[in-house]
Amino acid sequence: METGKSAVMPSLSANISRIREFSGGSSDVLVNEFVTGGISCALVCCDGMVSTSVITELIFEPITGIDKKNNAQELFHYIREELLLSTDRPSVSCIEDVFRLVYSGFAVLFAEGAEEALGFGVQGYSSRGVQEPDGEGNIMGAHEGFTETIRTSMSQIRRRLKSPELVMEMMQKGEKSRTDLCLCYMKDRVPKRLMAQIRRSLDEIKLETILTTGYVRPFVESRRFELFSSTGVTERPDVLCSKLIEGRVAILVDGVPFAIVIPKLFCESFQTLDDYSYKPYYATFLRWLKYGAFVMAVLLPAVYAAIVMYHPELLNTTLFMLLVDAEKSAPLSIMTESLFVLLMYEVIREAGVRLPKPVGGAVSIISGLIIGDAAVKSGLVSTPLLTMTALSVLGGLVVPELNPAVTVLRFAFLLAGGVMGLFGISLLACAVLVNICATEDYGFPYTAPLSPFRKRGMSDTVYRADMRKMQERDFTVEEYYE
Amino acid sequence: MNRITGKQFCAMAFIGDIFAVLCMSGSAGAVTAAGFGAGALVQLLAALLFAEVYRRGRKPCKAIEAVLLLWIIIWGGVLFTMQWRTSEVIYIPFENSGAVRGKLFVSGLIALVCLYIASAGTKALGRASVIAAAIGVVCIAVVAASALSAHDWEKLNSSGRGLSFGGEFMRGLRASGGIAGYIVLLGLLNGSYLRETAVCFTVKGLACAALILTAVLVTGGIMDIMDFPVVRAAQFSQPFPSQRIDSLFLIVFAVYAVFSIAVQSAAGACLAGKLFPSFRRFRCLTVLALMIGAAFLLSLW
Numbered sequence: 001m002e003t004g005k006s007a008v009m010p011s012l013s014a015n016i017s018r019i020r021e022f023s024g025g026s027s028d029v030l031v032n033e034f035v036t037g038g039i040s041c042a043l044v045c046c047d048g049m050v051s052t053s054v055i056t057e058l059i060f061e062p063i064t065g066i067d068k069k070n071n072a073q074e075l076f077h078y079i080r081e082e083l084l085l086s087t088d089r090p091s092v093s094c095i096e097d098v099f100r101l102v103y104s105g106f107a108v109l110f111a112e113g114a115e116e117a118l119g120f121g122v123q124g125y126s127s128r129g130v131q132e133p134d135g136e137g138n139i140m141g142a143h144e145g146f147t148e149t150i151r152t153s154m155s156q157i158r159r160r161l162k163s164p165e166l167v168m169e170m171m172q173k174g175e176k177s178r179t180d181l182c183l184c185y186m187k188d189r190v191p192k193r194l195m196a197q198i199r200r201s202l203d204e205i206k207l208e209t210i211l212t213t214g215y216v217r218p219f220v221e222s223r224r225f226e227l228f229s230s231t232g233v234t235e236r237p238d239v240l241c242s243k244l245i246e247g248r249v250a251i252l253v254d255g256v257p258f259a260i261v262i263p264k265l266f267c268e269s270f271q272t273l274d275d276y277s278y279k280p281y282y283a284t285f286l287r288w289l290k291y292g293a294f295v296m297a298v299l300l301p302a303v304y305a306a307i308v309m310y311h312p313e314l315l316n317t318t319l320f321m322l323l324v325d326a327e328k329s330a331p332l333s334i335m336t337e338s339l340f341v342l343l344m345y346e347v348i349r350e351a352g353v354r355l356p357k358p359v360g361g362a363v364s365i366i367s368g369l370i371i372g373d374a375a376v377k378s379g380l381v382s383t384p385l386l387t388m389t390a391l392s393v394l395g396g397l398v399v400p401e402l403n404p405a406v407t408v409l410r411f412a413f414l415l416a417g418g419v420m421g422l423f424g425i426s427l428l429a430c431a432v433l434v435n436i437c438a439t440e441d442y443g444f445p446y447t448a449p450l451s452p453f454r455k456r457g458m459s460d461t462v463y464r465a466d467m468r469k470m471q472e473r474d475f476t477v478e479e480y481y482e
Numbered sequence: 483m484n485r486i487t488g489k490q491f492c493a494m495a496f497i498g499d500i501f502a503v504l505c506m507s508g509s510a511g512a513v514t515a516a517g518f519g520a521g522a523l524v525q526l527l528a529a530l531l532f533a534e535v536y537r538r539g540r541k542p543c544k545a546i547e548a549v550l551l552l553w554i555i556i557w558g559g560v561l562f563t564m565q566w567r568t569s570e571v572i573y574i575p576f577e578n579s580g581a582v583r584g585k586l587f588v589s590g591l592i593a594l595v596c597l598y599i600a601s602a603g604t605k606a607l608g609r610a611s612v613i614a615a616a617i618g619v620v621c622i623a624v625v626a627a628s629a630l631s632a633h634d635w636e637k638l639n640s641s642g643r644g645l646s647f648g649g650e651f652m653r654g655l656r657a658s659g660g661i662a663g664y665i666v667l668l669g670l671l672n673g674s675y676l677r678e679t680a681v682c683f684t685v686k687g688l689a690c691a692a693l694i695l696t697a698v699l700v701t702g703g704i705m706d707i708m709d710f711p712v713v714r715a716a717q718f719s720q721p722f723p724s725q726r727i728d729s730l731f732l733i734v735f736a737v738y739a740v741f742s743i744a745v746q747s748a749a750g751a752c753l754a755g756k757l758f759p760s761f762r763r764f765r766c767l768t769v770l771a772l773m774i775g776a777a778f779l780l781s782l783w
Contacts, residue, residue, distance in 0.1 A: 310573075314726065422729050430737055435602070437602075
């Protein structure tokens with residue numbers, strides 16, 4: 001037993017009083033006292049964390065029917081070795097561990113004269129069932145996502161990877177929340193030094209609580225300012241399995257239906273599971289569509305403002321006259337107009353997200369239609385600009401994972417383009433490019449396989465190769481280590 | 483360790499020298515392309531010498547490193563001066579507003595972005611240079627392809643009259659001032675020093691010569707009365723009847739200006755770190771400040 005921990009005492013009453021003292025009289029900690037085998041016992045559990053029917057049928061009924069035993073050790077030996085009440089039956093010798101088990105959905109049995117307690121895994125808390133993930137839509141693949149219960153998420157992974165090489169290491173983080181984290185990896189694929197570095201990073205977590213993946217991600221990412229996150233998240237077990245096979249590491253957080261994937265590459269944001277269901281030519285088309293949509297999402301309003309304001313010579317006469325005609329009645333400058341429209345969109349989007357779903361959707365549609373229509377009809381905003389902004393916003397939604405960065409970059413590029421034209425856009429693009437190229441996690445460059453260039457990586461970046469060729473490639477992420 | 487690959491080294495060197503060609507002023511002819519090619523050959527020989535030193539696991543002595551640092555600072559100043567002068571013939575919004583203030587603003591912005599880029603480290607700079615070089619090559623290819631519609635082989639004879647090979651060779655050497663920075667970066671190369679150096683400088687020399695030749699084919703004899711042959715060639719060659727693509731050249735100019743100065747700053751900062759190990763912070767900032775100071779002195783001179 002670790003120093004500083006309170007040992008389980010032989011006296012049952014002393015243990016019960018210490019449990020009550022430790023829990024502060026919390027009403028959800030239930031202590032059921034009874035006598036079995038001629039020995040006084042107490043079963044401690046947490047209300048709402050255990051299944052009442054399981055406790056009654058599988059714990060109380062068999063336990064209360066035990067014949068007389070000489071002492072507590074004999075009783076525990078009989079329960080542990082012969083009664084087999086549950087598959088998970090840890091012994092604990094300190095009160096802190098008792099509480100860890102109790103608050104994880106275990107029932108813990110104390111007996112008079114025993115210097116240890118016996119836990120039974122009878123978790124039965126209410127949780128959301130497996131549903132289709134909201135954020136990662138899929139047409140041809142499985143329609144199930146992770147849930148908030150870590151054990152369910154682990155089983156979803158295991159169901160897809162029945163290999164003994166798949167290792168799932170449980171750990172607890174968060175001084176107060178004692179949140180379960182699960183480190184998943186394929187032990188034959190994962191780079192050893194990556195595992196060691198991630199373990200070191202996780203050891204640095206001294207938080208009181210871990211409520212979302214966002215609490216953990218900064219610890220496994222580089223400290224420097226990065227526009228794009230060098231770790232990914234997924235709520236799909238099938239996607240996670242594909243990452244694990246490539247030698248990546250995943251971290252599951254109890255209470256969160258997302259898994260963190262380390263390391264993450266920029267090009268992966270443009271890959272979906274559907275790409276591997278379609279024919280390679282169509283998957284390649286889709287991939288380039290997404291690349292184009294990303295560039296459009298970031299640059300379209302800025303380039304529009306820059307060209308119309310400073311470089312109209314780039315336009316042909318017809319297009320130029322059309323834009324002049326549309327913009328001449330607009331009272332604001334093109335940059336101000338663009339900023340106004342983009343800000344309006346962000347306000348509407350945020351309102352739609354935060355409001356209850358039925359209301360949020362309606363608000364988004366009505367405000368979008370009414371405000372958009374009114375703004376154009378009143379001449380406040382020109383139609384071409386609104387079209388460009390809408391296209392840009394739509395482009396951002398094609399790659400939802402990058403949307404936060406795209407949103408901010410869109411504004412930054414608009415300001416640069418509006419003030420300095422294509423020159424400003426070029427300068428900002430240089431800075432952004434370097435920031436992306438500097439993004440690196442544990443020696444895995446975010447921009448691989450483009451830069452540093454890896455020819456083998458092109459088969460799933462520039463185009464989507466045939467599955468037979470991909471099978472021959474036998475890719476692991478270690479190829480990109482620098 | 484901030485190691486760079488052969489491709490990254492090649493991209494960094496390519497950007498630096500192409501920028502010098504873009505900003506080239508004065509008349510140009512076929513002999514200029516030959517002169518620049520020969521200049522690149524001399525660069526190659528110098529680089530091979532240092533590549534051999536690195537290959538043997540040695541490094542240049544402190545005195546040579548000090549000379550290289552001084553060279554880098556002066557060349558950084560030259561790059562700033564080139565950017566300052568060339569921006570006069572390229573349309574940059576606000577650049578011409580408020581007389582010198584507009585130009586200072588533009589140069590200040592470039593310096594600021596350079597500072598950020600150089601501070602990101604040679605590894606990031608190397609990775610970004612590959613992408614920047616590729617973007618630049620695409621833009622130059624578009625400009626060059628449109629230039630083909632305006633080319634005339636006769637212009638090879640009519641342009642560059644009075645230019646001698648010796649003079650153009652010296653001009654080529656002067657435009658190859660980035661060599662000091664490349665020698666420093668060569669020390670960070672991950673791979674075969676000699677092979678990468680040979681490939682890099684050959685590709686770079688050929689690209690510079692091809693670019694000059696394209697410019698000459700477009701501008702021809704008009705260069706006798708106008709400056710900046712490459713910029714003018716981009717302005718004269720338009721692929722569409724009612725559209726102009728000068729802005730494409732502006733993108734190449736901005737990107738290459740930023741990266742060429744940043745590459746020299748990063749090399750200078752790296753060298754400063756070797757020469758003065760206790761000088762850890764603000765190395766890039768100091769090198770850039772010294773480059774700007776050098777540019778100021780050069781403009782007075």
